Every structure is written in C-alpha cells, then in structure tokens.
Amino acid sequence: MTLRAALATLAVLVGGIAAFWLGTDGFRALTAESARRLAVMRAPRALPPVTLEDQSGAVFRLEYYRGALVLIEFVYTRCPDICPLLGVSFERIRDHARQSGLRDRVALLTISLDPLHDGPAALAAYADRFGGAGGGWRFARPRDAQELEALLKAAGIVVKPDGYGGFVHNAAIHLVDQEGRLTRIFDADAVDETIAELERRAG
Amino acid sequence: MLWTRPSPSLSAARAEKHPRGRSCALVAVLLLAVAVTPPMARWLEAMLVRHVLVQIPLLVGAGALLASLLVPRPRGREAAATIPALLLALFTLSFWMLPRWIDAAVGDPLVDALKMSTLTLLAGLPLGWAWPRLPFLAKAFIWANAVSMLGVMGWLYMSAPNRLCNSYLLNEQDALGAWLMGLAVALALAGAGMAFVGVNRPPRALGSPRLEA
Numbered sequence: 001m002t003l004r005a006a007l008a009t010l011a012v013l014v015g016g017i018a019a020f021w022l023g024t025d026g027f028r029a030l031t032a033e034s035a036r037r038l039a040v041m042r043a044p045r046a047l048p049p050v051t052l053e054d055q056s057g058a059v060f061r062l063e064y065y066r067g068a069l070v071l072i073e074f075v076y077t078r079c080p081d082i083c084p085l086l087g088v089s090f091e092r093i094r095d096h097a098r099q100s101g102l103r104d105r106v107a108l109l110t111i112s113l114d115p116l117h118d119g120p121a122a123l124a125a126y127a128d129r130f131g132g133a134g135g136g137w138r139f140a141r142p143r144d145a146q147e148l149e150a151l152l153k154a155a156g157i158v159v160k161p162d163g164y165g166g167f168v169h170n171a172a173i174h175l176v177d178q179e180g181r182l183t184r185i186f187d188a189d190a191v192d193e194t195i196a197e198l199e200r201r202a203g
Numbered sequence: 204m205l206w207t208r209p210s211p212s213l214s215a216a217r218a219e220k221h222p223r224g225r226s227c228a229l230v231a232v233l234l235l236a237v238a239v240t241p242p243m244a245r246w247l248e249a250m251l252v253r254h255v256l257v258q259i260p261l262l263v264g265a266g267a268l269l270a271s272l273l274v275p276r277p278r279g280r281e282a283a284a285t286i287p288a289l290l291l292a293l294f295t296l297s298f299w300m301l302p303r304w305i306d307a308a309v310g311d312p313l314v315d316a317l318k319m320s321t322l323t324l325l326a327g328l329p330l331g332w333a334w335p336r337l338p339f340l341a342k343a344f345i346w347a348n349a350v351s352m353l354g355v356m357g358w359l360y361m362s363a364p365n366r367l368c369n370s371y372l373l374n375e376q377d378a379l380g381a382w383l384m385g386l387a388v389a390l391a392l393a394g395a396g397m398a399f400v401g402v403n404r405p406p407r408a409l410g411s412p413r414l415e416a
Contacts, residue, residue, distance in 0.1 A: 001286070002283070002284065012291045012294065016290065019294065020297075023298060030302060032307065032369045035303050158306075158310070168366070168373075
C-alpha cells in the first residue's frame with residue numbers, strides 16, 4: 001500500500017466517522033423521531049400561535065396556557081391503535097394529577113390532526129372514552145388548517161395518509177413548559193417518566 | 204457475471220479507452236434522469252422500497268457508469284489503492300441507509316439533492332472506479348460481505364417493532380426488510396453459482412488485469 005493510499009484511507013475514515021457522528025448526534029439518534037426528541041431537549045422550541053375549538057365548542061388560544069405546564073398529544077378520533085393508547089396514558093396522568101400536588105399546575109391538551117372530521121361532537125365522544133374532559137384536560141381541534149400545519153411542523157409531527165382513510169403519525173407525550181416552549185417528548189406509554197418530570201418541574 | 208473477465212483480446216483493447224464510452228454515458232444520464240427528475244423522484248420516494256431499492260441503486264449505478272468513462276481502464280495491480288474509494292462508497296451508502304436521513308431526504312429538497320449528488324459522486328463513482336481494479340479475491344470478499352450486510356439490514360428492518368421512518372408506514376418497512384433479505388439470498392445464490400457451477404474462469408484469470416493486458 002502506497003503512502004498516498006494510506007493517507008487517503010485515513011482521510012476517508014476520519015471524514016466518514018465525522019459525518020456519522022454529526023449525522024446521528026454522536027450515534028444517539030438514528031431515527032428522525034429520536035433526533036426530534038434530542039433536539040427539543042437540548043433547545044426547547046417555541047410553538048406558533050394556534051386558535052383551538054374544544055369539545056364543548058369553546059374557542060381558545062394555545063398561548064392561554066402560558067404559566068402552566070401543558071401536556072399535548074396529537075391524535076385523530078378515528079385512530080384505531082396508537083391514539084387510544086396515548087389517551088389511556090393521558091387519563092392515568094390526569095388521574096394522578098387530581099390526587100396530587102400537580103392539580104392546577106398541569107393542563108392536558110388533546111389536539112386533533114384531523115380537524116375536518118373532529119368537530120366538537122366527535123371530540124366529546126372521544127373524550128368520553130377516557131373519562132371525559134375536565135380535571136384540566138381539553139380536547140380540541142385547530143380552527144385553521146395553516147395554523148395546524150405550522151404547529152405540526154414546529155413540533156416535528158409528520159402526518160401521512162395510511163391509505164385506508166386514516167393517518168399514520170408519530171405519537172408521543174409532548175411537554176410544554178411555562179414559557180410555551182416544547183421542552184420534552186416522551187414515549188406514548190411513558191406515564192411514570194412523564195409524571196416524574198412534571199413533579200420535578202412543578203417543584 | 205461481475206467478476207468474470209471478457210476475453211483477453213477485448214480486455215486489452217479496453218485497457219486504454221472505454222470502447223462503449225458513449226453508450227455508457229448515455230445510460231448513466233438516463234439512469235440519473237429517472238432517479239432525479241422531480242415527478243419521478245417524488246414517485247420513487249413515495250414508497251420506502253422504491254426509495255431504497257430503486258432510486259438509490261439508480262444513482263449509484265449512474266455514478267459507476269460515469270466512472271468507467273471518466274478514468275482510463277486499469278493497467279496494473281492497484282487493489283490497495285482502491286481501499287479509500289471503497290470505504291468512501293461504503294460510508295456514503297450506509298449514511299443514506301440511516302432512517303433519520305431517509306426521512307430527512309423525503310422532507311427536505313436540499314437534503315434530497317445532497318443525497319442524490321453524494322450517492323452518485325461519492326458512492327457510484329468510486330465503486331465504478333475501484334471494481335475493475337480489484338483482484339478476484341477482493342471482489343469475492345466484497346460480494347460475500349454484501350450478502351451478509353443486506354441480510355442483517357433486512358432482518359433489522361423486518362424485526363423492528365416501531366416505525367423507523369416518520370415518512371413511511373410500518374408495513375413498508377417490513378416490505379423493505381423482506382426485499383433486502385430476498386436480495387441477500389439472490390446474491391448468495393448468484394455467488395455460489397459462479398463459484399461452483401463453472402461460470403468462473405480458471406486461475407489464470409484471477410482478476411489481475413496485467414495478466415491479460
């Protein structure tokens with residue numbers, strides 16, 4: 001092997017490993033989902049203004065939650081699999097919050113990513129599957145398609161039609177801090193981890 | 204097949220200049236056009252299997268064909284000199300196999316352009332340049348490694364319980380896994396066929412171009 005080939009090999013090795021290191025956040029994020037979670041944890045992201053309409057038809061804005069910790073889930077009410085699972089996690093967190101010091105300090109917000117179908121009635125019916133709205137939990141749809149798109153983009157949610165009239169989307173528990181920034185993202189079933197983080201932040 | 208050589212006279216004629224340079228260039232441009240023209244690219248990238256097993260091979264293939272055109276055919280034993288080229292191709296290919304960057308390429312036109320150019324120039328080109336310079340054993344080594352790498356990747360994609368790409372469905376991921384496994388089996392069978400059923404050349408043509416030139 002000539003010196004030239006050896007040097008070139010070394011250069012390619014260094015460059016290749018550097019590209020992989022940078023491209024995977026130090027080999028920690030091999031998927032877009034883990035990259036999103038890592039990025040949010042490192043640099044909390046401001047969410048854009050969104051006007052929402054809840055299960056009772058009341059209109060409010062996402063910014064009204066400033067000052068409180070908010071857990072957000074993105075779902076659509078016809079979702080057969082991951083959304084109900086996420087809903088059960090939210091129900092458990094709400095029930096825990098009701099009996100603990102977290103009451104009044106944590107709000108839960110379910111946002112529909114299918115606002116055309118999920119009107120107040122559909123949202124109310126969906127809420128009933130998890131013990132109904134209340135206890136700081138609202139079910140809402142964005143009023144404006146462009147605002148929804150901006151919100152999904154900011155949060156890093158990718159929604160794709162599944163070919164059967166439904167959607168495929170990355171589902172997770174999103175924690176928004178008192179300044180309105182998306183700051184942590186947990187697995188859909190990570191109830192204990194989420195509660196621990198809430199208690200830590202609520203002090 | 205890939206590591207059998209053409210007859211010595213033909214090979215000697217090709218030592219200086221690629222005789223089918225023009226048609227190679229034409230095919231390369233055609234492959235590139237199919238892979239990168241926006242409507243075609245969108246269609247290819249709409250499904251995971253088409254993205255990974257059609258578009259990416261088209262880009263790499265185009266680069267490899269261009270290599271046979273841009274650089275003169277090999278004259279001597281230069282196997283060691285191909286190591287950086289092969290590594291470069293390996294790094295580039297594996298980088299674009301990362302679910303995160305497959306997703307990014309679908310979501311961001313700039314990343315997609317980077318994917319297309321690097322796969323052509325940093326994977327296809329070095330592969331096409333290195334392959335004719337490799338001795339038989341090195342080709343066999345790479346072939347065998349390709350079989351196991353495709354098999355492992357296929358297994359990973361098939362057995363991953365979660366969606367790895369936000370842009371693709373879980374069943375597409377399973378399908379890609381199955382196709383990769385199938386490809387591994389096909390490569391293994393083709394390799395075995397060449398090794399045992401006499402498609403390979405006698406030892407004289409062990410792949411050192413100098414023997415023939």
